[in-house]
Every structure is written in C-alpha cells, then in structure tokens.
Amino acid sequence: MKLTAPLYMLRHGETVWNTERRMQGSKNSDLTPRGRVQALAMGRALKAELDRQPGPTIFLRSPLGRTRETSEIVGRELGIASSAWREDMRLAELSYGKWEGFSWAEIEIDHPTAMADWRADPHGYCPPGGETHIDLRRRCEAVLTEIATSGLRTVVVSHGVSGAVVRGLNLGLDARAMFVLEKPQDAFFRLMAGSEERIACDL
Secondary structure, three states: OOOOOOEEEEEOOOEHHHHOOEOOOOOOOOEOHHHHHHHHHHHHHHHHHHHHOOOOEEEEEOOOHHHHHHHHHHHHHHOOOHHHEEEOHHHOOOOOHHHOOOEHHHHHHHOOOHHHHHHHOOOOOOOOOOOOHHHHHHHHHHHHHHHHHHOOEEEEEEOHHHHHHHHHHHHOOOHHHHHOOOOOOOEEEEEEOOEEEEEEOOO
16 A cells, blocks of 8 residues: 555654653653754644645654654644644554663673664664564554555654665565664655655754
C-alpha cells in the first residue's frame, strides 16, 4: 500500500539527554529551552504547509514524554486541541534496554565493540534487554500501512530512529541505509509515495 496523501514526519525537539549524548529509547528526557524553540518553529512551518491545502488531517504521536511535549507545542501553533492527538505506542523509539540513560562512552566501557557490532548488523543487532531493528520495522510497517490505507493527510511526531524507519520504509531502503538517514530537530519531512521533501524551520 502506497501513500496517496502527504505524511508529515516530525522528530521531537532537543532533550537534555540529547545534549549529553545519552541513549533515550523508552525512557524520557525533557525538552531543553532550545528544544521548545525547535518545536515552536516546526509548528509554524507545519501550519504554513497545512494552510496551503486545508482538509481533514490525522494527528498521531508517540506516547513518550518528549514527543507529547513537542506535539503540544506544535498543536498550539496549529490551533488544535490536545485531544486531536492520537497516541500510538508503535511510534515509540527503539528500545535500547539496559543501555538507556547511558552515553556511548559509558556503554563502551563494558561493551567496547558495541557500535561496530551494531553497524555490522543494523538489522538484527539487539542491545541487552532491548529490541532489534526487525522488531521496530515490524511495528513501523503496521503504522505506515494504516496511514496509507486511510488515504488522509497525516502528521506524526515521533523519534530519531523510529521516524527514520518509517521514512526508510516509504523510500524502500534497507536497514543500513535507514541507519544513516538524517534525523533533524529543526526540520521535518513531507512524505509521498516513494519520496520525501525536507522542510527547514526558521528558529
């Protein structure tokens, strides 16, 4: 099933753990002041996009705190109520299990080849107690199929990796290519069947 209406993919704004380069996954870290400014900028840019062609729109978000906070800021710019957002756990970030809350430098004390191992097998590698790309891909595929089946314009606020997987599925990429997709917090993407457009935001 291919997209027949635009799908807008937004990543949450910068968090405290982003600045400390810590793995977030299923744990939460609050937005920084810069992250809130980024969310405001995405909201303004998205409003301009949606206003060009008014119509029914579905609003989806990951239920994690940083995406909820980002979506609330975006929603205020769009003039929509909090209740307009539907939470979907399948949009949550990849679980990093026991690594969540730790930086790569800390992780590599006990797992010195962790990043190399992950890069060697981005599809099947599993952090201790976490999930694989295969697991994440499966849930992202289900969400993308439902969005495409609806035939309605959709806005999604999610995460760096889970958002990249949704985008990669639309582009027909493999796990290795998805792994290196850009994951900005001051821009978002407009997806159509097999293509995407990067939309920058003025901070």
